[in-house]
Amino acid sequence: MTKPLVSIIISIYNVAPYLQRCLDSLVQQDYPEIELLLIDDGATDKSGEICDEYVANNSLIHVFHKVNGGLADTRNYGLQQAHGEYVIFFDGDDFADIRYVSTLVTAADSIKADITGCGYYVEELDRYETTLSRTPNPFIDGRYTNMTFQQIPVDATVIQILGYTWNKLYRRQFLQQQQLSFEKGLSLIEDIDFNARAFAKAEQLVFIKTPLVYYCQRPRRTLGSAANYERPFLLRQRALNSVRELLTQWQTPTGLVEQTVSTIYVDNVKSYIIMLNQSGLSKQSRLNKLIEIMNQPDNRYFVKQYQPQGWQGRLVKFLLQQRRGGWLLRLEQLRHS
Template sequence: MVKVSIGVPVYNVAEYLRQCLDSIKQQSFQDFEVIMVDDGSTDNSFEICQEYVFKDKRFKLYHQENKGLAGARNTCLKHMNGEYVTWVDSDDVVELSYLERLVEVQVKTQADIVNCLYYSVTKERNIYYDLRSISPNLEILELSVQEIMLNFINNRYFIAPMWGSLCKSQLYKGVYFPQGLLYEDNGTKFKLYMRANKIAIIPEGLYGYRKNENSIMGKATSDSLIKELNRLRKDTIGNREKLIYYVEVANIRVEEIHKEYLRNLDDHIAVSRLSERDKQKYTQFIKNYERKLLQCWQ
């Protein structure tokens, strides 16, 4: 059995794809397979993926009609054979020691899930962050499921994304990504944490995250922004309510997690770009929703 399966969903990323795949191919840890799923790309992303398949038998390529990121990840899971699973988005990059450090820390801590932290990739430069607020001495953190679930909502450790982590493949049994939702990571990864006995966090920026400059939010006009925010809030609320349900059933620090959820209801930066009238509407929506939650939790 191969040690690590790397899932790479691909959709119209020809500009960055070779940089991503090269950063994987050149890993210092080499016992891996790469499962690439081309999700109906209309540029030459599929042809670029083929180049790597022809040159390296560890790279495997599947094509499907467009199903979105979640659909591509679900297809990746069907073809993975590794003892561990990690994800790399096809416009991102990873440090050459990415896999080596994740595997090394897993062996040392015997954690079921190992997360690393990230740096930002832009066209001009890479931006690295001071991580001492997370770990003052930059020591590896070992956390329980209870601690992780409490911090999942405020994302203090940036633990919600699927990428940047190494997870035992057996934890994925019965797990799938919900299609058609924004930020589907938030409605999925917590399920893996709840199955884990121990989670470790490496306070090192090993994953290079590229913010999508052409995202819907980034291009939205003032007229369409409120509509997109409402869609975002609807999907985010759906993901969070799913998490709340699970922690209530499992009785994991329920009261604390309820309070943390309320504190983080209105945290999207795009709200500042709304007109005053739309800000008032959005704020009223949040207040009404908060009242409903409090009524349910009494």
């Protein structure tokens, strides 16, 4: 019986030091029916050259060089080039277990799932690219239909479920039929927005507990234009509404829905602060942009609903409530230096 083809779309932007490890881990998969679509999003380092070297030696690989458009644009472009029954969206600085694709396909084929997800490792690096830790993040385990989605546990786990695309296998026909694509301008939260809309349309889901992907968390992880911090923050509120609608569809209690959405909001603010600190803007310009966010009407509501874990989370909540932008910039700078 012929195995289904899997298209792995790899978004690449200035990840030359990590790209070989990423590509080797995918080329060496124990599942033979794959095509690797390397989408060079206008990288200014040697990433594009590395892509060209790999395509010359491997018929599974196809390279596309394009003008920089950001992560969402890169994934949408890759999806247009894909031929597989299934699609994976991968990032050029992460890498995978050799069983990654085969395990996901076996699980998906068991019920013809629209979306299949697995656990992952977080590999934390310092600014010198030294590995500080490698922490497993197991997924929930189980099969769900649109009649049993309400049984999916909604806690910190749901953020893991919705937060990433690189640990998921999507049925391409499902994405096409539902006209699902990544929304441009949602820097930092495009995965959550895409997954919330996709999960709301899905009829069959499979989750695998086993961690099979290595997500590299480093101080200057770059997957798109350096100007991402300038994209309108308000656009991201639509992504939060997508999450709210999905959890309501899953019959999640209202209080828990709002806690979950608020956690995503605050995490997004923290990521925004990190990007501001890496933007090269003056201290006053960074402060002005952060104050603009904190003065938005939704900020007070989300921060009030936010239920932090640990003293650092409580400190961030206090500083957001008091609108202490300067302290927030310094706090996040220290935590990610």
